[in-house]
Amino acid sequence: MKRYAYYLSCINEAMTKEVDRSLELWQNDLGVEFVRMHESVCCGGSNLDYVSPKHFALVNGRNIALAEKLGLDLVTSCNTCLLTIRSAKKKLDESPALRDEVNGILHKEGLEYKGTSEVRHLLWVLIEDVGLDLIREKVKVPLSNYRIAPFYGCHILRPSTLLGKDNPLEPSSLDQLIEALGGKTIPYEHKNKCCGFHTLLVAEDESLDVAAEALGEAIDAKADFIVTPCPLCHTVLDGYQSKALKKANIKDSIPVFHLSEMVGLALGYTPRQLGIKRHIVT
Structure with a gap:
């Protein structure tokens, strides 16, 4: 069973609940488990980085740190969350000063951004990890x-x-x-x-x-x-x-x-x- 830290995007929580509902139904059929990160927060979409770059790095560094605490890659089913969180990860990985500043705040709740968890899309997991051959076998x-x-x-x-x-x-x-x-x-x-x-x-x-x-x-x-x-x-x-x-x-x-x-x-x-x-x- 392959396990992933599943990022709960705002759109799925509010308007498109059927995405996660359907995912819950078939995940075990394909040998995967998506562990919901209930403590994660909104990624800020495509706007927060322009309004407050430091808050953008902080909230998404925290989201990734939650996945890292579980020892799992972060997976999302939302394209915009994917781009946003990967953008924040790139900034944190390339700037030791920003990473130290973010971790100074995250340490207050026992978290640390290390950069060890990948940020991936559900589609990528199906293609790369589950594999098309297994998916073909499981089709009913x-x-x-x-x-x-x-x-x-x-x-x-x-x-x-x-x-x-x-x-x-x-x-x-x-x-x-x-x-x-x-x-x-x-x-x-x-x-x-x-x-x-x-x-x-x-x-x-x-x-x-x-x-x-x-x-x-x-x-x-x-x-x-x-x-x-x-x-x-x-x-x-x-x-x-x-x-x-x-x-x-x-x-x-x-x-x-x-x-x-x-x-x-x-x-x-x-x-x-x-x-x-x-x-x-x-």
Whole structure:
């Protein structure tokens, strides 16, 4: 049994509870255990570093230190949490002075940032640790009847100097997982584009235009559903889908699944068990 320190992202705790619900169902089937870090705090998204770099380093150094205390790598199912925490780790690893300052505060609660735990995405764990061969063996309900549009999202691909697992221009990891689960991937231009989430509150029209382009292309390619490894991308592509498609005058819709739900379906769990009924578009 491979064990990981599972970072509880804000979006999953509040809006996309089905991500963790489905993950809990199938983790043992694939020989992994995600130990929830209930003492972790918000990573600050893509904003805290600009407002207060020291607090950014502190809260994420603490998150990593909690994983290090368990002797485990930190794993997240949110792309933005991935980029944010890896960014903080890079700053702490490259600056002894910053690391000492952060540890001076962390020591008050018996924690220390050492830099020994890796920060990884759930998708990477499935590909690298569980392995596609084992996943193929465990499939009970192959997704062979489905044409699936993978939507990677920005923060698992870019910047490649910090993430480095996929070619940001031609990513393949999610495609490989879909195929291992028996599904058929469709090639489409927007699979590695932005979903528009991070501009939604300040430039809604532009955000909806971006989302509609991805949704419309997947619909035109006759995909049965979109799958994404990011709950923020899911929030836009599912929750704001009706608004985006209406604005683009597209008279159709397409379901959007979380990565953990797609895996659960292939492992034999029902849509009800996986929480898919929580989606806006089903």
